[in-house]
Amino acid sequence: MARRDLSEELVTLLPRLRRFARALSRNPHDADDLLQLAIERALTRAEQLRDDAPMANWMFGIVRHAWIDELRARARGARVFVPELEGQRVADARQSADLELLSVQDAMARLPEEQRVAVALVLIEGLSYKEAAHVMEVPIGTVTSRLARGREALQAMLGEG
């Protein structure tokens, strides 16, 4: 059985994976650190990737897990690198949006983490709801409701509501 060349597939995917990591983590260096961690994890679990599975979606799942682990670690250590720790409350963002419109990336950083993942997967990476549900390990209905709330919050912050 021909073994997939995971490394070369991964290298080809790196730009997309960076975009996904950047959508999750506002700070570019943190995003690359996150991706590095995900790559290392992926390579130790290569046997979990089925031969016919799309690698991008598998990697999105690993990046997402690494991101959630990172957020928990930060919360435990009360780290203060970036102002995106818990996705600030959207209500605050709405109010401040009246005064000053946020950049798209700032607005993304303020979404609760799971809404941010749903928005990144479907609206930026172009996954279907079904694929996103698989990556997020939740039912499709959960994806659509997170997506709906994420969209509303973004539109409020970006002043397009």
Place this chain on the structure above:
Amino acid sequence: MTFTDETVMAYVDGELDEKARTAVSAALATDPELARRVARHRALREQLHSEFAAVLEERVPEHLVVAARGGAASPVPTNVIALQPRPAMRWSWPQWGAMAASLAVGVLVAPFLWRQGAREPLVVQRGQVVASGTLAFALSEQLASTQAADTRIGVGVSFLSRDGSYCRTFVLRDRSAVAGLACHEHDQWRLEALAAATPSSAAPGQYRPAASSLPPAVARTLDELIVGEPLDASAESAARARGWRR
């Protein structure tokens, strides 16, 4: 006919079955309110997409390519010896101690702990300490004149050294701060000095420390190496454009 928000979003996301899609499409022609809702969701999709599209055009940092290839060795048959170079060593405390003896290193009073999971900022390669991971990337790409105020790695002074290489000072901030100086040689940033930064030289917002605010060990090394004046913003940018080669 009214459509729920979920239906409108699913329409924009291409998730409706053909029957439902046709129904929305038909209603669009006669329902300006529906058309507005669809346009609003499309606009957000496009805005997000275009905002993040730029990431696809960026050069992927080398350390990520190496990571993707590096650990990926397919299982090596036992009768074949892998001729891969040994991976760079990771830092451990005894190594910090050994390095301190061979470098102009100030006393590392506070443990500098890189974030778990992140690539170490400094590695030993062929007997030299070189910048790695995000530090290498910052030294190669980050401009003191444009770097973000809250960046974890701050680049300070850039200058030409006596041996003709470009050197840069930097501050790494984590639980504690470390300042250092590295010179570009053979496409790597070789560490020349490293010391715990005093609170003043690591204070938020102060990422372009004057030589006087650098830890003494780093400032001394800078004095020894520098030829002429530090690079100004345009010279710094030009040096980066040439890949830090003369």
